[in-house]
Structure formats: C-alpha cells, structure tokens
Amino acid sequence: xxxxxxxxxxxxxxxxxxxxxxxxxxxxxxxxxxxxxxxxxxxxxxxxxxxxxxxxxxxxxxxxxxxxxxxxxxxxxxxxxxxxxxxxxxxxxxxxxxxxxxxxxxxxxxxxxxxxxxxxxxxxxxxxxxxxxxxxxxxxxxxxxxxxxxxxxxxxxxxxxxxxxxxxxxxxxxxxxxxxxxxxxxxxxxxxxxxxxxxxxxxxxxxxxxxxxxxxxxxxxxxxxxxxxxxxxxxxxxxxxxxxxxxxxxxxxxxxxxxxxxxxxxxxxxxxxxxxxxxxxxxxxxxxxxxxxxxxxxxxxxxxxxxxxxxxxxxxxxxxxxxxxxxxxxxxxxxxxxxxxxxxxxxxxx
Amino acid sequence: xxxxxxxxxxxxxxxxxxxxxxxxxxxxxxxxxxxxxxxxxxxxxxxxxxxxxxxxxxxxxxxxxxxxxxxxxxxxxxxxxxxxxxxxxxxxxxxxxxxxxxxxxxxxxxxxxxxxxxxxxxxxxxxxxxxxxxxxxxxxxxxxxxxxxxxxxxxxxxxxxxxxxxxxxxxxxxxxxxxxxxxxxxxxxxxxxxxxxxxxxxxxxxxxxxxxxxxxxxxxxxxxxxxxxxxxxxxxxxxxxxxxxxx
Numbered sequence: 001x002x003x004x005x006x007x008x009x010x011x012x013x014x015x016x017x018x019x020x021x022x023x024x025x026x027x028x029x030x031x032x033x034x035x036x037x038x039x040x041x042x043x044x045x046x047x048x049x050x051x052x053x054x055x056x057x058x059x060x061x062x063x064x065x066x067x068x069x070x071x072x073x074x075x076x077x078x079x080x081x082x083x084x085x086x087x088x089x090x091x092x093x094x095x096x097x098x099x100x101x102x103x104x105x106x107x108x109x110x111x112x113x114x115x116x117x118x119x120x121x122x123x124x125x126x127x128x129x130x131x132x133x134x135x136x137x138x139x140x141x142x143x144x145x146x147x148x149x150x151x152x153x154x155x156x157x158x159x160x161x162x163x164x165x166x167x168x169x170x171x172x173x174x175x176x177x178x179x180x181x182x183x184x185x186x187x188x189x190x191x192x193x194x195x196x197x198x199x200x201x202x203x204x205x206x207x208x209x210x211x212x213x214x215x216x217x218x219x220x221x222x223x224x225x226x227x228x229x230x231x232x233x234x235x236x237x238x239x240x241x242x243x244x245x246x247x248x249x250x251x252x253x254x255x256x257x258x259x260x261x262x263x264x265x266x267x268x269x270x271x272x273x274x275x276x277x278x279x280x281x282x283x284x285x286x287x288x289x290x291x292x293x294x295x296x297x298x299x300x301x302x303x304x305x306x307x308x309x310x311x312x313x314x315x316x317x318x319x320x321x322x323x324x325x326x327x328x329x330x331x332x333x334x335x336x337x338x339x340x341x342x343x344x345x346x347x348x349x350x
Numbered sequence: 351x352x353x354x355x356x357x358x359x360x361x362x363x364x365x366x367x368x369x370x371x372x373x374x375x376x377x378x379x380x381x382x383x384x385x386x387x388x389x390x391x392x393x394x395x396x397x398x399x400x401x402x403x404x405x406x407x408x409x410x411x412x413x414x415x416x417x418x419x420x421x422x423x424x425x426x427x428x429x430x431x432x433x434x435x436x437x438x439x440x441x442x443x444x445x446x447x448x449x450x451x452x453x454x455x456x457x458x459x460x461x462x463x464x465x466x467x468x469x470x471x472x473x474x475x476x477x478x479x480x481x482x483x484x485x486x487x488x489x490x491x492x493x494x495x496x497x498x499x500x501x502x503x504x505x506x507x508x509x510x511x512x513x514x515x516x517x518x519x520x521x522x523x524x525x526x527x528x529x530x531x532x533x534x535x536x537x538x539x540x541x542x543x544x545x546x547x548x549x550x551x552x553x554x555x556x557x558x559x560x561x562x563x564x565x566x567x568x569x570x571x572x573x574x575x576x577x578x579x580x581x582x583x584x585x586x587x588x589x590x591x592x593x594x595x596x597x
Contacts, residue, residue, distance in 0.1 A: 242569055244535060245559065246514070247510055247513060247517075267376060267380065336573050
C-alpha cells in the first residue's frame with residue numbers, strides 16, 4: 001500500500017526542510033564510486049545510484065568516539081558522560097543498509113542500552129530508496145532477505161517507473177513512522193496514489209522479485225544447519241591460506257558492531273578520555289585475552305568465526321541473520337575471498 | 351625526579367629526531383615532564399646518565415655499531431624510533447648491491463675513506479626495549495609512548511594492519527584500482543596516511559604478521575596477476591622483509 005506519489009524535486013524539498021536541524025548524509029560520487037558523505041549541496045543528488053562502497057554505519061556508530069571524560073584532582077576521580085547528539089537525516093539508504101541499521105538497533109538496545117549509539121539513532125531520520133534490481137554482481141541480498149525493508153525507515157521511496165534521469169524520477173512513497181508522515185503533511189508534499197499507482201507498485205514488486213538472482217544454493221533458513229555440519233570442514237583452512245587477516249571485511253560490513261575500548265590521557269596525566277573504536281574478529285589479536293591466550297590464533301578459525309556469526313549465531317540468538325547480503329565484505333576483501341563461494345562450496349561438500 | 355631522556359641519530363636523515371621538535375604544541379608539556387640530557391638536533395649540552403634513549407637511524411657503519419653499544423650501556427631503556435632503527439630502513443637497499451658499487455656511488459673517489467657494513471636495525475646489534483616504527487615515526491605515537499612511561503602503563507604498538515585505519519577513514523581501496531598496496535600486511539598506527547592521499551602503502555611500519563606475509567605469497571601467485579619481484583622490491587624498500595623470497 002502506497003501512501004503518496006512523489007517526485008525527485010519533492011524529495012529534495014523534504015530534505016531541504018530537514019536540513020536546518022539535521023546534517024544530511026547521502027550518496028556522493030567520487031572517483032567512479034559512491035560513498036555516503038555529508039551533503040552540503042543537494043543539486044547533484046542522484047537517488048538512482050548503484051551502491052555505496054561503505055554502509056552508513058559510521059554516522060551512527062563512528063569508527064572512534066569518546067564515551068566519557070575523566071579527571072583526577074586532589075585524590076578525587078570524576079567522570080562526565082560524553083553523549084553526542086547530532087541529528088542526522090539519511091537520504092538514499094538501500095534496503096540492505098536499512099536492515100543493517102535494524103540489526104544494530106537491536107544489538108545496541110538489547111540487555112544493555114548503549115546510550116552513545118541510541119542517542120544518535122533516536123534523532124536520525126531515514127529516507128530509504130528501494131532497489132529495482134541488484135546493484136552489482138555478487139550481492140546475495142535476495143538470499144539473505146536483505147533486499148526488502150519492512151521497517152526501520154521514516155520514509156521509503158519505490159522507483160515505480162524509470163525517468164530519463166535522476167531528476168525525472170517519480171516514486172511511490174511509504175510512511176515508516178509518524179514523524180515521516182508529519183514531514184509530508186507539513187509541506188503538503190506528494191500526491192494521493194491512484195488505483196493505477198497501486199497497480200504499478202504491485203507490478204514493481206513482481207518485477208523486482210524476478211530481477212534479483214539467487215546466488216546461494218542454500219536457503220537462509222537452512223544456513224545454520226549447513227554450518228553446524230561444516231565446523232570441521234577443510235575449506236576453512238584452504239580458504240584462509242589467502243586471508244591477510246587485514247580486517248577489511250569487518251570494517252566494510254554494515255552489521256559489524258564489535259569495538260575495543262582504550263583511554264587517552266593528556267600530558268598532565270590527570271585528565272583524559274575513555275574512547276572506543278571499531279574492532280574486527282578477523283584481526284589476529286581480536287580474541288587474545290590475558291595470559292596471553294588467543295582463542296582464535298589462526299586465520300582459518302577467524303574466518304570460520306565470521307561466517308558462523310553472520311549466518312548462524314546472530315540468527316540463533318535473535319532470529320535475524322547477522323548478514324544482509326550486501327557483499328561489501330567480498331568486494332572489500334584484499335584477497336578476493338568470497339562468502340557466496342564459501343556457502344556454496346560447503347553446500348556441495350555436504 | 352624527572353626521567354632523563356636522550357635522543358641519538360645513527361645513519362639516517364634524522365627526520366625522526368626532528369619529528370620530536372615538530373611536536374610544537376606539546377613540546378613545553380614534554381619538557382615539563384622529562385629532562386632532555388642529550389640531543390644533538392636540539393641542544394649543545396651532553397650528559398650520559400640516561401633513563402630512556404631514543405635512537406633513529408640504522409647501523410650502517412662500524413662507527414654506528416660502536417655508538418649503539420655505548421648508548422645501550424648508558425641507558426636504562428632503549429627505544430628504536432623510525433623505520434631505519436626498527437627495520438634498517440631505506441639503508442638496507444644497499445644490502446642488495448655490491449659494496450664497491452654503492453660506495454663509489456655515494457662517496458665517489460673518497461670511497462676508500464668511509465668503511466661501511468650491511469645496514470641493520472638496532473636490534474641486530476643490541477637489545478631494544480621498544481620500537482616506534484614508521485618513516486618518519488608517528489610523532490603522536492612518540493607522545494603516547496612518553497605518557498605511558500610516565501604513568502607506568504604498558505605501551506603497545508597498534509596490532510592491526512593499515513587496512514583497518516584506511517577503511518575507518520572511508521577511503522576507496524587501492525585494490526579496486528588494481529594496485530598491490532602493502533596495507534594488508536603492514537602494521538597500522540599511521541592513520542593510513544599514504545593511501546588516504548592516493549599512494550599505496552609501502553610498508554614503512556614493518557610487517558604485522560608472518561601469517562599475513564604467507565598470504566601475500568599465495569595471493570601474488572594465485573589471486574592477482576602481480577610480480578613476485580615487484581612486491582619483493584616494495585617489501586624491501588623499508589626493509590620490512592629481508593629473508594630471500596616470499597613464502
């Protein structure tokens with residue numbers, strides 16, 4: 001069910017309206033590739049972009065951030081919580097990345113509320129844009145159910161018909177939140193969809209389903225049991241011969257949420273900041289503990305760990321897979337290790 | 351009692367010693383916390399009662415070898431700073447040429463007056479307690495090291511490769527352009543400064559692990575259409591890898 005029909009120009013009006021109180025993040029073309037960046041000029045905004053090299057995660061969960069400031073004076077220890085509240089409006093988030101944000105939402109609100117993430121997330125406004133076809137060869141989002149976003153956005157745009165260029169696009173729009181709805185009412189933006197538009201939406205969804213190839217030989221529901229049977233496969237060792245343990249897959253992944261904590265002190269040695277930074281399970285020292293004992297000292301055990309987390313453990317815990325199938329890990333891999341190949345080889349082996 | 355610090359240079363451009371003077375915003379704070387007793391680039395006084403000696407440069411002459419042994423004897427803690435002191439650095443390029451060639455090239459008809467040896471890192475001659483690698487060393491890392499020493503906190507070098515910082519910065523990957531960058535095998539901590547400005551990583555902070563190096567050997571032959579010789583040349587530029595061919 002569509003809520004509105006909206007033109008590219010009207011999307012820009014919504015974004016311009018969000019701009020005074022939000023930093024705007026959207027796709028920017030740089031050297032032939034798109035990156036999510038802070039937009040200062042909306043005139044070149046192209047929502048028909050293929051894919052962004054990295055997901056939007058860095059704007060909600062920065063690579064490095066301060067958790068609190070501390071000081072020691074006259075024998076007293078004091079600390080001040082550091083919460084960064086930067087309202088951010090994302091424009092042009094694909095379903096895979098919306099699903100990735102939903103996963104981060106769950107991780108950072110379950111059991112222990114992560115105020116640092118949630119303070120940014122709560123004031124984030126997300127305008128999604130649906131993909132009519134796969135963005136690049138190698139994605140397996142249809143297999144991981146990552147190519148459809150049911151919630152996790154404020155507004156979602158469906159490119160019902162292709163215009164002659166990004167500026168001619170006309171979208172079917174779906175509200176994902178009350179504040180999304182309010183934005184359109186405020187500016188009386190968009191047209192009420194007609195019966196023909198609803199038919200176009202149905203047609204779009206049929207077309208979309210046919211346009212996404214399935215690359216995995218195993219259905220998402222069966223991946224956990226496939227992996228269960230593959231723990232001792234020789235494939236891990238064979239594939240990991242090529243693995244540098246460089247962590248590129250982790251850094252490029254929109255669903256990775258591991259971090260490391262460290263302190264930074266100033267020269268007086270009485271004041272400082274406790275910070276956190278992205279960490280990654282593929283890095284050699286990730287699983288090293290006191291002793292020092294390393295639970296996963298070999299690249300093969302780390303590679304297996306990542307695949308198990310993405311397709312089994314996170315799903316076992318929460319019902320949602322830890323992977324959205326965007327294939328950023330595969331594209332970022334400096335050794336061209338391919339997770340689709342891993343799953344399919346395991347399926348063939350067993 | 352402020353710790354007594356000394357800074358020495360062996361065969362090098364002395365850029366790492368100068369990097370300390372470039373910590374302009376922090377220099378007065380550092381001088382408030384430590385006492386510098388010996389620093390040719392920065393002062394004329396000389397004292398040999400040393401708590402922490404920082405040494406840049408490689409051991410490349412018999413004189414260097416004598417000097418580093420003397421520094422070691424006089425210092426409680428010895429810290430190698432920069433690629434030359436930690437890995438041998440660009441000085442080790444001469445190790446792959448004949449001695450008469452490079453001596454003639456550098457000293458011309460005075461070649462006979464300047465005895466030189468194979469270039470080596472400090473650790474080949476004396477026990478080194480800490481290494482702050484890089485060409486030049488990362489001055490912020492030097493500052494962090496000094497703070498750790500003052501606090502009695504364990505100092506650890508970053509233990510992830512350059513790729514981590516490169517991707518944290520949101521850089522396009524040079525591998526997408528078909529460039530064999532040494533980022534995946536090189537110790538990070540440099541904020542990926544070279545790839546950030548479009549140059550491939552040349553490994554000046556040394557190799558991160560033997561496992562990563564072995565993977566490079568496999569990938570050159572099986573994953574990429576790269577030449578073992580070119581990659582070896584890159585790995586040898588700063589002396590990151592010196593033992594024969596890639597595994």
